[in-house]
Amino acid sequence: MSNQQTGSFRSLGQQVIEVEAAAIIGLQRYLDEHFERACEILLACTGRVIVIGMGKSGHIGGKIAATFASTGTPAFFVHPGEASHGDLGMITGQDVVVAISNSGETNEVLSIAPLIKRRGVPLISMTGNPKSTLAELSDVHVCIAVEQEACPLGLAPTSSTTATLVMGDALAVALLHARGFTADDFALSHPGGSLGRRLLLHIHDIMHSGERVPKVPSTATLSEALLEMSRKGLGMTAVVDDDDDLQGIFTDGDLRRILDQRIDVHATAIAQVMTKKPVTIEADVLAAQGLKVMEDRKINGLFVVDDRNKLIGALNMHDLLKAGVM
Structure with a gap:
């Protein structure tokens, strides 16, 4: 041609x-x-x-x-x-x-x-x-x-x-x-397919909860945090106080960024290397909104908190993909 x-x-x-x-x-x-x-x-x-x-x-x-x-x-x-x-x-x-x-x-x-x-x-x-x-x-x-x-x-x-x-x-x-x-009305007439999942699924439907949520106390060492991340498999762990109030987050990305600093993983407190005031989400919002938050902030995971900032759940991109939200 x-x-x-x-x-x-x-x-x-x-x-x-x-x-x-x-x-x-x-x-x-x-x-x-x-x-x-x-x-x-x-x-x-x-x-x-x-x-x-x-x-x-x-x-x-x-x-x-x-x-x-x-x-x-x-x-x-x-x-x-x-x-x-x-x-x-x-x-x-x-x-x-x-x-x-x-x-x-x-x-x-x-x-x-x-x-x-x-x-x-x-x-x-x-x-x-x-x-x-x-x-x-x-x-x-x-x-x-x-x-x-x-x-x-x-x-x-x-x-x-x-x-x-x-x-x-x-x-x-x-x-x-x-x-x-409303969007909820629309969802009721579109229950099938990816559109229905985006409109009907909420964060609480797909988040990890209870013992499946990776968390360590703020007094934990970096090595203890890494072990928790490995056990739970979400690529991150929450850092909480004695009342389960979220204090910070540590992720795989954080680990890569500190590797060159020759930090002693057994002696370093997680509170020293965690990211404070992490991005969070509430359980009753749409899963699609969680996806947008992750995309906008360029992050791969979120912790779910209640209105008092207490940790109640966690999810990552893989969870959204598995649920068909992406």
């Missing part, structure tokens, strides 16, 4: 991104009273939000329904072709329908719109033509018109589908804020 061809591919790709970025920016002019009214109807819905669309609009509609559902607005996608063959029975009087069609003239969608209206179900349309049949049939029309498609033929849905997706996100996030939807 020649350099000229490679440059052409890059140039074409850049053009697509520029056209679609312009389409997204252009959506701001449609965040008007119609958008607000659509949000109000969706927020007041006591049933489910039913998203319908055909072809590429259907694919985008499926994603929009999934975004609604995962951010506190119960929703699912119904194929308009299937709706006219029985699936229309899935729509109840408590629901709201969001119909997507760039032209606003999609036959499969228009064929079921009167039936939706007859049931008294609010109909919100998202089209690129405010004068279209679907827009006129709707209770509220949200415009998603774009200046041009990224496809050089102006035929393949590109900018228009991107704009539709972004407008769907705008609706979903606006509703998320209006509902006071």
Whole structure:
């Protein structure tokens, strides 16, 4: 492949991104009273939000329904072709329908719109033509018109589908804020996979506790601290007073830094070489926050303390990796 061809591919790709970025920016002019009214109807819905669309609009509609559902607005996608063959029975009087069609003239969608209206179900349309049949049939029309498609033929849905997706996100996030939807709420609908683990796991779920926590008294020698580190295998040990208040920390990294000082490990007190006022974390925070603390401070382990600075646990990067937080 020649350099000229490679440059052409890059140039074409850049053009697509520029056209679609312009389409997204252009959506701001449609965040008007119609958008607000659509949000109000969706927020007041006591049933489910039913998203319908055909072809590429259907694919985008499926994603929009999934975004609604995962951010506190119960929703699912119904194929308009299937709706006219029985699936229309899935729509109840408590629901709201969001119909997507760039032209606003999609036959499969228009064929079921009167039936939706007859049931008294609010109909919100998202089209690129405010004068279209679907827009006129709707209770509220949200415009998603774009200046041009990224496809050089102006035929393949590109900018228009991107704009539709972004407008769907705008609706979903606006509703998320209006509902006071929290990270904990989000976690309950995403229990599986790495996302669920990051949102549901807390420090107390994965920390070492009890006899598994490496610790030595402040009167211990460096050699005693090294033995404790070896026994517990976390690459660090806490230094505590008689009441288990955390006084300091000593790590593998600290050991490497003092090797050149010809220190007598049997005679040197750990209090002389420990790091005072170490970074700590509380047990009830998210494990993902613990990961961020470690990354920001460039450290590999944390001790867990209560509100009185008493040592209650320990964890390191390996624990986070094993738990699937990383």
